[in-house]
Amino acid sequence: MTETLAFGTVDTVLGRLLVAETETGVVSLHFRDTPAARARTAKATGLPVVHAPDRPAPALSALRDYFAGDLKHFEVPIDWRLTSDVQRQVLTTLYESVPYGQVVTYGDLGDRSGTGVHAQVIGQVMGSNPIPLIVPCHRVVASNGLGGYSGGSGVEVKRWLLTMEGALPATLDWDITRAP
Incomplete structure (x- = not known):
């Protein structure tokens, strides 16, 4: 069976999010549904795009529940193919160990992940996270403040989340109904 890529969108207070999913799981999430985002994801995965609206439906439903305040932990399958081994180790540690409502510093996440990489590298991993929100890179902060955020319109989205x-x-x- 040939692997494929399916897209779905969900409207949130932060705008229309684009979710890409393979048969394995969610492979990417973009803060804007644009033809360029779809094309970049298709090129990065190397998979043919199919119309399969049922495939991303559970992830879209989970995102709706998250923004409604009804979901505290995503339990959707993840496809890590767009990450390197180090990224995968750091992001998996984040996904599995930093719950809703808590934060961890870049340095602490580096230590916790067992990668031995410096806090600045952890920041780069967060900035390149292909599955923000679901893999909650917004929960990783600097030791002296919020740090950066590449999702949505930047650090104000991180603060809002x-x-x-x-x-x-x-x-x-x-206001929970008004995006930054």
Whole structure:
């Protein structure tokens, strides 16, 4: 059986998210559904794209539940093919050990993952995470603040996600229905 790639979208307060899934699991998540994002994912995986809306449906449903505040842990299958061995080790550690509402520093995640890589490298791994939100790179912070975030419109999305999860206190003007 030839492996294939299917796309699905979900509308959230952060915009329309694009999820790509193989028979193995979710392979990528983009903060915007664009033809370029679809083309980059298809090229990166090297798989033919098929119309299979049922395949990403569980991941899309989980994302809806997450943004509604009803899901605290994603349990969708992951396809790690777009990651290197070190990325996979770090991201798997993050996925399995940093729960909703908690954060870990870049350095602590490096130690926890057993990779022996420096905090700056962990930051690069977070910036190249092909499956943000589901693999929660927004929960990784600097030892002296939030650190960066390459998802959505940047660090304000990270702040919004951490506030939604309760890891950061809400400011008086914070609104779960309004994206940064």
